[in-house]
Structures are given as C-alpha cells and as structure tokens.
Amino acid sequence: MTKPAKHKFTLYRGQTFRTRLTWRTSSGAPVDLTGCKVRMQVREDYESPLPLLELTSENGGIAIDPVEVGALQLYISDTDTSAALWDGGVFDIEVVHPGGDVTRIVQGSVSVSPEVTRT
16 A cells, blocks of 8 residues: 655745656655556545646646656646635545556645735
8 A cells, every 4th residue: 555645735826836746666666657647636625525626637737757757747827826716725646547546646735825916
C-alpha cells in the first residue's frame, strides 16, 4: 500500500499556477506512469458534495511527463485562479492504472491568496 505524500499548495488569485511532482516508491525509484490517468479534486472540506476545482490528465490540468519517469505537472491558468472565489480546501491526487486500480499519491490542503492588482 502506498502512503500518500502530504502537500500544502497556495494559489495566488490571478496568477498562473504550475507545480511539478514526482511519484517515487518508498525506496526512491520513480514510478512508471505509462498508460495511467491522473485526477485531482479540491473540495471545501472532505464531505462537500461538489468540487471547487478539478484537474485531470484528460482536461489539461495535469500533464504526465513523457520523458521523466514518475513526473507530473499541475497547471491552473491565471483566468481560473482569478475565478477561484473560495478561500481554501482539501485535495487529493489519484493515479488510475491501466488495469483499473487507483492509488492516492498526494493529499493535503489548498489556500487561495486574494489578488490586489486587477484589470
């Protein structure tokens, strides 16, 4: 069983968000993500019925690096961070393997810092 890593992300409203993560085994070897799909949801709290934000490898919010084994890039446009009218929440990132198994690799919290400079 994989124990998810814990992270805290801050989104700066109005700023593009990009971060890179690498999934590694407990011995430090990167995990091959060939054929996998990756999904992430942010919710106000664990029991919230609707996600505040959803990133997937299918909607362009998560890119699986084709060269660096185990590497993922999360991406949220400046337009989407501007539209984040919430203050924070919880998230997790799951990998869906080609055979259908699901592994939670990261979990934690997200906060949103308000924007002062606007157009």
